[in-house]
Amino acid sequence: MNTExxxxxxxxxxxxxxxxxxxxxxxxxxxxxxxxxxxxxSLDVVLFHRGPRRAELTVDGRVLLPHAKTLLAAADRAVxxxxxxxxxxxxxxxxxxxxxxxxxxxxxxxxPDVQLDVVTLSDGGAAVSALENxxxxxxxxxxxxxxxxxxxxxxxxxxxxxxxxLVGPRHPLAHAKSTRIADLATHRLWxxxxxxxxxxxxxxxxxxxxxxxxxxxxxxxxxxEHLLDVIADSRTVVTFLGARTRIVWPARHELRRLRLAxxxxxYPWSFLWHDKADGPALSRVRDHLTRMAHPPxxxxxxxxxxxxxx
Amino acid sequence: MNTExxxxxxxxxxxxxxxxxxxxxxxxxxxxxxxxxxxxxSLDVVLFHRGPRRAELTVDGRVLLPHAKTLLAAADRAVxxxxxxxxxxxxxxxxxxxxxxxxxxxxxxxxPDVQLDVVTLSDGGAAVSALENxxxxxxxxxxxxxxxxxxxxxxxxxxxxxxxxLVGPRHPLAHAKSTRIADLATHRLWxxxxxxxxxxxxxxxxxxxxxxxxxxxxxxxxxxEHLLDVIADSRTVVTFLGARTRIVWPARHELRRLRLAxxxxxYPWSFLWHDKADGPALSRVRDHLTRMAHPPxxxxxxxxxxxxxx
DNA sequence: GAGCCGCACAACCAGAAGTTGTAAGTTGCC
DNA sequence: GGCAACTTACAACTTCTGGTTGTGCGGCTC
Numbered sequence: 001m002n003t004e005x006x007x008x009x010x011x012x013x014x015x016x017x018x019x020x021x022x023x024x025x026x027x028x029x030x031x032x033x034x035x036x037x038x039x040x041x042s043l044d045v046v047l048f049h050r051g052p053r054r055a056e057l058t059v060d061g062r063v064l065l066p067h068a069k070t071l072l073a074a075a076d077r078a079v080x081x082x083x084x085x086x087x088x089x090x091x092x093x094x095x096x097x098x099x100x101x102x103x104x105x106x107x108x109x110x111x112p113d114v115q116l117d118v119v120t121l122s123d124g125g126a127a128v129s130a131l132e133n134x135x136x137x138x139x140x141x142x143x144x145x146x147x148x149x150x151x152x153x154x155x156x157x158x159x160x161x162x163x164x165x166l167v168g169p170r171h172p173l174a175h176a177k178s179t180r181i182a183d184l185a186t187h188r189l190w191x192x193x194x195x196x197x198x199x200x201x202x203x204x205x206x207x208x209x210x211x212x213x214x215x216x217x218x219x220x221x222x223x224x225e226h227l228l229d230v231i232a233d234s235r236t237v238v239t240f241l242g243a244r245t246r247i248v249w250p251a252r253h254e255l256r257r258l259r260l261a262x263x264x265x266x267y268p269w270s271f272l273w274h275d276k277a278d279g280p281a282l283s284r285v286r287d288h289l290t291r292m293a294h295p296p297x298x299x300x301x302x303x304x305x306x307x308x309x310x
Numbered sequence: 311m312n313t314e315x316x317x318x319x320x321x322x323x324x325x326x327x328x329x330x331x332x333x334x335x336x337x338x339x340x341x342x343x344x345x346x347x348x349x350x351x352s353l354d355v356v357l358f359h360r361g362p363r364r365a366e367l368t369v370d371g372r373v374l375l376p377h378a379k380t381l382l383a384a385a386d387r388a389v390x391x392x393x394x395x396x397x398x399x400x401x402x403x404x405x406x407x408x409x410x411x412x413x414x415x416x417x418x419x420x421x422p423d424v425q426l427d428v429v430t431l432s433d434g435g436a437a438v439s440a441l442e443n444x445x446x447x448x449x450x451x452x453x454x455x456x457x458x459x460x461x462x463x464x465x466x467x468x469x470x471x472x473x474x475x476l477v478g479p480r481h482p483l484a485h486a487k488s489t490r491i492a493d494l495a496t497h498r499l500w501x502x503x504x505x506x507x508x509x510x511x512x513x514x515x516x517x518x519x520x521x522x523x524x525x526x527x528x529x530x531x532x533x534x535e536h537l538l539d540v541i542a543d544s545r546t547v548v549t550f551l552g553a554r555t556r557i558v559w560p561a562r563h564e565l566r567r568l569r570l571a572x573x574x575x576x577y578p579w580s581f582l583w584h585d586k587a588d589g590p591a592l593s594r595v596r597d598h599l600t601r602m603a604h605p606p607x608x609x610x611x612x613x614x615x616x617x618x619x620x
Numbered sequence: 621g622a623g624c625c626g627c628a629c630a631a632c633c634a635g636a637a638g639t640t641g642t643a644a645g646t647t648g649c650c
Numbered sequence: 651g652g653c654a655a656c657t658t659a660c661a662a663c664t665t666c667t668g669g670t671t672g673t674g675c676g677g678c679t680c
Binding site: 001002003006043044045058059060062063064067068070071074075077078079081082083084087090117119120121130135136 | 311312313316353354355368369370372373374377378380381384385387388389391392393394397400427429430431440445446
């Protein structure tokens with residue numbers, strides 16, 4: 001499947017003949033003829049009835065046509081996605097199952113005309129340096145030290161995500177409706193895969209200090225499936241997750257999500273962008289996110305102190 | 311954008327390095343290196359950080375990756391769509407705004423796993439010969455002469471589509487709820503674009519004969535927009551359309567669709583297929599369509615007499 | 621420091637894909 | 651019927667893409 005051959009095919013259909021297609025493609029008629037011939041050979045079907053009149057699509061050609069068009073559209077979008085200056089807005093969401101991805105998806109649903117490219121970088125620090133060198137335009141992340149941002153990078157708080165815990169069916173808390181975080185001190189709090197130095201690690205460090213609990217992030221991270229297996233089988237292990245974190249577990253696992261209360265710890269999401277990247281598309285995203293900001297819960301704990309309105 | 315270069319790019323990401331990608335692609339490491347280099351040159355971005363360790367995606371590479379994958383998926387689907395013996399089921403629906411397309415879309419909604427290619431051929435006769443030579447697998451059309459089908463082609467009636475009329479806001483019937491077809495004899499019944507010799511022409515000929523009305527199909531067909539313009543402005547002109555024919559008219563046109571009653575003329579849709587093409591996918595479509603068959607209306611007129619159940 | 625690993629560059633070669641020139645076919649007009 | 655006008659296809663030639671093998675360079679590992 002040669003892209004140029006496909007382009008020739010679509011062009012012949014749209015222009016109505018080899019000659020005219022050649023003209024619009026800027027090549028000779030013979031070149032178009034060769035492209036179509038090679039395409040037909042590679043697919044092993046005839047695409048046009050060549051009458052001496054004009055070329056007419058065969059049934060195979062008719063079937064191929066829409067597929068060919070989507071192929072070309074995909075190719076064009078692929079090229080556009082990395083074209084400096086003209087590319088879609090690039091936003092880092094830290095992970096595709098996290099609340100940030102959810103927030104951005106909300107935006108996409110209500111603004112389908114804004115071209116987006118969703119990226120996931122390794123950590124918030126990487127996002128900031130990517131913002132600095134211009135390889136991304138914006139990021140949704142937890143900002144541990146707002147005051148330490150490099151010049152030119154701006155930020156706004158957009159969402160406080162309540163924290164929940166996940167326990168197995170035989171855990172003592174399995175049938176509770178909610179629990180207080182201080183009551184968790186006696187349980188084993190396990191959050192594998194926290195990479196030291198990331199904003200994620202900083203958040204859990206703050207949480208552990210604030211409530212005088214111990215969060216175990218040791219041991220190798222074998223992935224979510226393994227974590228769920230352990231939780232499901234254990235009477236003691238508890239893990240944290242954001243209220244809007246999407247996880248899918250196998251049907252056999254009867255896991256429970258529990259709200260935390262009095263206070264509810266929240267994971268604060270900020271929207272970051274570079275002054276230079278600011279423009280109409282970016283401000284539409286930012287406006288949407290700030291407008292969507294949920295009203296603050298009655299009793300919350302957050303690692304960052306925010307002055308003024310949420 | 312060379313497809314093979316994109317394939318190499320995705321392969322390098324999935325395999326984790328140039329070397330391994332070369333192995334799975336069956337080419338030399340240097341060839342992969344060249345492909346990536348040419349892709350980077352054509353896009354004018356760097357896709358991989360070449361550390362001495364393993365190749366690592368840049369932000370541009372991360373962004374391109376999903377686009378590259380959809381591009382390859384589109385290419386594969388395009389090839390599959392014409393691959394003899396393995397291609398998706400091809401069904402002719404006569405026109406994408408007609409009831410047949412609607413019926414097939416219903417099927418697609420409830421059976422998204424069945425790969426379909428929807429085709430529109432010029433007329434029912436073309437569909438039959440396309441069925442005969444195997445270039446399509448099935449068709450939804452009005453079958454004027456079921457007894458004249460070539461051997462091997464089978465058919466089943468699936469849907470009676472009530473006929474409606476379309477009038478402008480100043481037409482005397484504009485505020486009627488429904489009308490009897492016999493009462494239309496005094497109006498100008500205009501259906502432009504009926505190609506003689508098609509099943510469409512045969513249907514209207516039957517209709518005209520049965521109710522002793524005159525249907526005007528003369529004059530050049532300037533398309534639906536022109537037809538709607540004429541209807542909207544006229545106090546006399548009336549046109550027919552199927553109850554499930556989708557038309558979109560500009561907001562300024564206050565057109566009215568009216569049901570026909572006592573009897574309601576129906577446009578009977580049949581599902582046609584070739585014995586040789588019968589298989590699990592085709593029978594799922596056929597079963598769905600026959601199951602969806604609507605209960606017969608109380609008083610209908612149809613050009614074909616059907617014995618037994620609907 | 622020696623060896624290993626991973627990617628890039630150089631030289632070479634085959635063939636893909638462009639060009640021009642020309643043939644073969646049908647339509648339309650005289 | 652014969653010729654002009656038009657279409658697409660084929661032939662010969664040229665260019666250059668994209669593959670190969672051989673080799674170099676830089677950073678890990680031991």
